[in-house]
Amino acid sequence: MLKLKKVSKFYYSKGMVATGFTKISLDFKIGEFIAITGESGSGKSTLLNVISGLDSYEEGEMYINGLETSHYTEKDYEVYRKKYIGNIFQNFNLIASYTVYQNVELVLLINGYKRSEIKEKVLNIIKDVGLSKYKNTKVSKLSGGQKQRVAIARCLAKETPVIIADEPTGNLDSKSATSILKLLNEISKDKLVIVVTHNYDQVEEYVTRKITMHDGRVIEDINLKEVENNENVETAKYKETTVLNKLRLGIRNTFNIIPKFVLLLFVYMFIVFSVSGTYSSFQKGEYESSKEMYNSYFSSFNANKRILLKKQNNESFNNEDYESISKVSNIDYLLKDDLSYDRDFSVYNDFVYLYGSVSSLDLFDGNLDVGRMPEKDNEVVIYANKNDYQISNMQDEIFNNEFMFDELIDFSNNEHYKVKIVGIKYRQIGYSTNFYVSNNILDKIKNYIYTYDNETSYTYAGRTYTSNFDDYFTSLRPNYNVPKGEAFISVDKTYDCKYSKCINYDFNVISKNKYYSNSLNLKITKEYNKNNFNSLTQLNYDEYNGAVFINPEDFESLFKGENYQASVFVKDDKIVKETESQLKKLGFDTFYILDGVSEDIGTKIIRITKLIVLSILIIVLFFVSYFVIKLILKSRNVYFSTIRMLGSSSKTAKNLLDIELNMISNISYLIFIGLILLSKTNLVNFEYIRDLAEFLTIKEYIIIYVILVLMSYLTSTRYASKLFKKSAMNTIKERV
Numbered sequence: 001m002l003k004l005k006k007v008s009k010f011y012y013s014k015g016m017v018a019t020g021f022t023k024i025s026l027d028f029k030i031g032e033f034i035a036i037t038g039e040s041g042s043g044k045s046t047l048l049n050v051i052s053g054l055d056s057y058e059e060g061e062m063y064i065n066g067l068e069t070s071h072y073t074e075k076d077y078e079v080y081r082k083k084y085i086g087n088i089f090q091n092f093n094l095i096a097s098y099t100v101y102q103n104v105e106l107v108l109l110i111n112g113y114k115r116s117e118i119k120e121k122v123l124n125i126i127k128d129v130g131l132s133k134y135k136n137t138k139v140s141k142l143s144g145g146q147k148q149r150v151a152i153a154r155c156l157a158k159e160t161p162v163i164i165a166d167e168p169t170g171n172l173d174s175k176s177a178t179s180i181l182k183l184l185n186e187i188s189k190d191k192l193v194i195v196v197t198h199n200y201d202q203v204e205e206y207v208t209r210k211i212t213m214h215d216g217r218v219i220e221d222i223n224l225k226e227v228e229n230n231e232n233v234e235t236a237k238y239k240e241t242t243v244l245n246k247l248r249l250g251i252r253n254t255f256n257i258i259p260k261f262v263l264l265l266f267v268y269m270f271i272v273f274s275v276s277g278t279y280s281s282f283q284k285g286e287y288e289s290s291k292e293m294y295n296s297y298f299s300s301f302n303a304n305k306r307i308l309l310k311k312q313n314n315e316s317f318n319n320e321d322y323e324s325i326s327k328v329s330n331i332d333y334l335l336k337d338d339l340s341y342d343r344d345f346s347v348y349n350d351f352v353y354l355y356g357s358v359s360s361l362d363l364f365d366g367n368l369d370v371g372r373m374p375e376k377d378n379e380v381v382i383y384a385n386k387n388d389y390q391i392s393n394m395q396d397e398i399f400n401n402e403f404m405f406d407e408l409i410d411f412s413n414n415e416h417y418k419v420k421i422v423g424i425k426y427r428q429i430g431y432s433t434n435f436y437v438s439n440n441i442l443d444k445i446k447n448y449i450y451t452y453d454n455e456t457s458y459t460y461a462g463r464t465y466t467s468n469f470d471d472y473f474t475s476l477r478p479n480y481n482v483p484k485g486e487a488f489i490s491v492d493k494t495y496d497c498k499y500s501k502c503i504n505y506d507f508n509v510i511s512k513n514k515y516y517s518n519s520l521n522l523k524i525t526k527e528y529n530k531n532n533f534n535s536l537t538q539l540n541y542d543e544y545n546g547a548v549f550i551n552p553e554d555f556e557s558l559f560k561g562e563n564y565q566a567s568v569f570v571k572d573d574k575i576v577k578e579t580e581s582q583l584k585k586l587g588f589d590t591f592y593i594l595d596g597v598s599e600d601i602g603t604k605i606i607r608i609t610k611l612i613v614l615s616i617l618i619i620v621l622f623f624v625s626y627f628v629i630k631l632i633l634k635s636r637n638v639y640f641s642t643i644r645m646l647g648s649s650s651k652t653a654k655n656l657l658d659i660e661l662n663m664i665s666n667i668s669y670l671i672f673i674g675l676i677l678l679s680k681t682n683l684v685n686f687e688y689i690r691d692l693a694e695f696l697t698i699k700e701y702i703i704i705y706v707i708l709v710l711m712s713y714l715t716s717t718r719y720a721s722k723l724f725k726k727s728a729m730n731t732i733k734e735r736v
């Protein structure tokens, strides 16, 4: 069935030609048990390798079942080995970390057998070679003789018509050697068995034919027993390795050698944590610096959480609007009247001067460091820096004295509005002081702001004056002595009236801002001069002469507007964009305060540098881990050459590696996610991990996963392409 016709094998290396064997012609039949002998270097192994299809030949022809093989490619030889050849080596070539059962099963898994077909078959073969007792023992724990029995069992499982054994007893004591040869003889009945041996005496009683080699030639070929010519050759049955079998082997290889598994897992965990850690610290830096940026129009206080709202149709806000805004899930607090938020106010007494923005007490989280929460309308708490001299050293003066609101004037007595500070919460950064006040005070502040921000003008006797609250000569001022609907003017300003008397003239006031305009129709009822000024207004003439006095209620009505602007504070400022688009859908124009912050060139350069560092880190990490993984996988060389010898294609071998690395990268990813989830439950205190997770969003989780999968895929591809470039024989030889 196997025939060589003047076949020669040469080795070329460094311009030298070495002869493996020359012009060998032999004819082998099924049923033969052939011993090949000869001194070392005579070409025995080379001959067996050529017959096995593990090596090519240069001259002559080799026939298998009458088919010529000289044109065979590596792929053809793969099929050839699968169909015809079972190999047994001097050093066994078993998978040391597999059990006896798994070593035998391996052949069947590679050759596409189903799980249901495998079990009984494997157990029977193990019984045939006398190893039933050891079926679940790792082969690394077996003796040499037992190992060679496993190798024979594996050959039997492959069910090839040819078994080729190159010095199978070379590493065995004589007792084990005899029993191995006996076993080979037993299985040789309907097969062709070729054994190379140094010790012909051991095989003498079994062999049917003896071939002696010398210096690359056959010098003796004796038939010792007649073998009937059996031309009916049964080739091994095999299919492509199934996906299920690959998966089973891949998973087995993953956990097979625990230290290797742990090491690989460690490498992948290292990758996950350093990529996510660097990314998250990068994000954190961005986030921290964005919070400190300065915007000249809006308060920097909580700016990272604040979105400004205006209705798209420019109308004022109503309760329905407030309700729909409050339903947006990421909104923590709605500031209906946010005008006070972007101004700084001063609050002072004889000892202490404080300066900063004003917010509603509703916005205060209630955690005071000193004092208590307000109980009355005029009580306030402050949020102030502990390092401020006044805050740390003058608490007696702060808590026991009334403060005056510089900007707020109580028109009933023309005095500054007074408040009491009852509590302090300390802040670590920022030097301004935030005042948390009752909504009643906030209303007054809003009125004050409108008073300043509106364009106010009044007209009488055909002349229009534009009023400015600060300009005493033209200003319009509230005074409790003026009845509603009336106005008191100075006699100095009556020159446009008939006979310089303006009494009973119409006095029209218009006040408007960007959103609304209010008007009042009053009558001039009194003219004042230096003499009657004080009795009319109760005020000092030198200080206030020139102003127009009207009733405080009339005055306030001029500056009463609905709310045309509001602010919301979000719970999570990392999803502001989503929140903004939700608000837009509800009919509001939005403006995120931090978007109005301009970034200077320095910040930009720092960001770009950080991005470059991050990318370099990922690349370096890839190469470092590739080399570490390669080192760890080095022991895998044996595995891959062995399974190729057993008939696996290089594609299957690569698939196994893919599965293994993928399993490990997925496990590391799951552990990573698990740790993050655990750190969020507060069951354990993984501060580092919690910090890390804070700045990762779904997008980053996906990116990290993709990086991991990509890395394991690239690693296995690179590793496989290096390993499988060599022929099957070279990979085997290299480690022998």
Ligand code: ADP
Pocket (backbone or CB within 6 Å): 011, 012, 013, 018, 019, 020, 021, 038, 039, 040, 041, 042, 043, 044, 045, 046, 047
């Ligand atoms: P044996 O198995 O009988 O001891 P081998 O078949 O291993 O002998 O070697 C036969 C001849 O081929 C020897 O001269 C050896 O030096 C040569 N040879 C074997 N393998 C190679 C190789 N890879 N490169 C060069 N020469 C080789």
Ligand code: MG
Pocket (backbone or CB within 6 Å): 044, 045, 046
């Ligand atoms: Mg040899």
